[in-house]
Amino acid sequence: MEVLWLLPLLVVPILFWTSTTFVFYFKKCFYVAYMMLLAMISIPMCIVKSGGRDIENMRIIRFMVRHVKYFLGLRFEISGWEHLQTGGPYVIISNHQSSIDVLGMMEVLPDRCTTIAKKELLWAGTVGMVCWLGGIVFINRKKTSDAKSVMTDTAKIMLHDKIRLWVFPEGTRNQKGDILPFKKGAFHLAVQAQAPIIPIVFSSYSNFYLRKEKEFKSGTITLKILPKIETKGLTSEDVSSLCDRSYDVMRSVFLEISGQTSQSNGPSNH
Numbered sequence: 644m645e646v647l648w649l650l651p652l653l654v655v656p657i658l659f660w661t662s663t664t665f666v667f668y669f670k671k672c673f674y675v676a677y678m679m680l681l682a683m684i685s686i687p688m689c690i691v692k693s694g695g696r697d698i699e700n701m702r703i704i705r706f707m708v709r710h711v712k713y714f715l716g717l718r719f720e721i722s723g724w725e726h727l728q729t730g731g732p733y734v735i736i737s738n739h740q741s742s743i744d745v746l747g748m749m750e751v752l753p754d755r756c757t758t759i760a761k762k763e764l765l766w767a768g769t770v771g772m773v774c775w776l777g778g779i780v781f782i783n784r785k786k787t788s789d790a791k792s793v794m795t796d797t798a799k800i801m802l803h804d805k806i807r808l809w810v811f812p813e814g815t816r817n818q819k820g821d822i823l824p825f826k827k828g829a830f831h832l833a834v835q836a837q838a839p840i841i842p843i844v845f846s847s848y849s850n851f852y853l854r855k856e857k858e859f860k861s862g863t864i865t866l867k868i869l870p871k872i873e874t875k876g877l878t879s880e881d882v883s884s885l886c887d888r889s890y891d892v893m894r895s896v897f898l899e900i901s902g903q904t905s906q907s908n909g910p911s912n913h
């Protein structure tokens with residue numbers, strides 16, 4: 644009779660073993676709640692260390708996020724570290740599948756590197772606040788002219804403050820088994836700052852994370868850092884070809900490390 648009250652405690656493990664949908668929602672809720680908690684702890688640390696908004700706070704954020712992968716059963720296999728051994732400013736571009744990308748980003752994030760994010764993230768509670776403290780550049784995707792002028796100002800700050808920027812050139816999350824056509828902002832930014840581009844490719848999450856099917860298993864993510872693409876001497880005239888070149892190299896690596904071939908059914912409007 645006394646053991647009866649223990650039954651509710653068994654419900655969570657039983658659901659964990661028997662329902663993939665439960666695991667999916669459990670992991671998603673855990674991820675959001677835990678990141679909010681980590682952000683709440685990080686906020687005073689950032690304020691004490693830097694007194695406010697400062698790119699150096701990304702070190703604290705990076706340190707705080709690094710262990711989260713273990714709770715979600717994720718592993719990263721990273722190659723190409725040597726390509727990040729570049730001094731001065733550069734623009735990192737990577738594909739964007741999910742908010743889980745933040746975990747991979749924090750595995751490899753170089754010093755003095757922050758990111759471009761949609762302005763709505765600013766309102767994501769403690770996460771939004773810590774993003775602001777980390778110097779994240781917020782853009783309004785609905786107003787191209789505003790977004791462009793923020794990015795042009797950012798190119799100047801990059802040079803002046805010797806910072807690096809991480810941009811998701813697809814401009815949105817995408818799990819279609821391919822890479823979406825790239826927006827041009829990251830390439831204008833790199834050309835305006837005359838800074839190299841370092842592409843980083845995340846393998847497909849489809850072997851462990853399926854949003855539609857409500858599956859979130861353990862898995863390994865391959866993260867490949869590619870050789871830098873120089874922009875010295877390039878002008879705005881060269882942005883389209885730079886964008887196409889970067890897209891082609893990243894797409895072929897994405898298909899290769901995701902175990903797909905180039906005949907995959909991805910977007911064809913590129």
Ligand SMILES: CCCCCCCCCCCCCCC(=O)SCCNC(=O)CCNC(=O)[C@H](O)C(C)(C)COP(=O)(O)OP(=O)(O)OC[C@H]1O[C@@H](n2cnc3c(N)ncnc32)[C@H](O)[C@@H]1OP(=O)(O)O
Pocket residue numbers: 678679681682685704707708739745758759760761764770773774782783784787790791792794795810811812813814815825826827828829831832882
């Ligand atoms: C302790 C716990 C802590 C937890 C905290 C964790 C912190 C980590 C946070 C991680 C956050 C990650 C968030 C990721 C995102 O939010 S992704 C979404 C936002 N990012 C982007 O959208 C970036 C990519 N988008 C672009 O670059 C776009 O180009 C944009 C600038 C937004 C403009 O959009 P759009 O009009 O749709 O794009 P086009 O590329 O088609 O551009 C239109 C024409 O404008 C020209 N253009 C673009 N940019 C420029 C520029 N800077 N200067 C001059 N001209 C520009 C472009 O060439 C097009 O003209 P043409 O067609 O070539 O004539």
Ligand SMILES: CCCCCCCC/C=C\CCCCCCCC(=O)OC[C@@H](O)COP(=O)(O)O
Pocket residue numbers: 674675676678679739741742743745761763764766767770814815816817
């Ligand atoms: C109104 C925005 C509210 C967002 C609330 C999210 C709460 C976040 C809490 C924990 C998650 C931790 C890491 C979050 C950072 C990742 C942000 C992200 O991935 O944004 C998506 C954006 O790149 C593209 O957006 P869309 O795919 O166009 O949509």
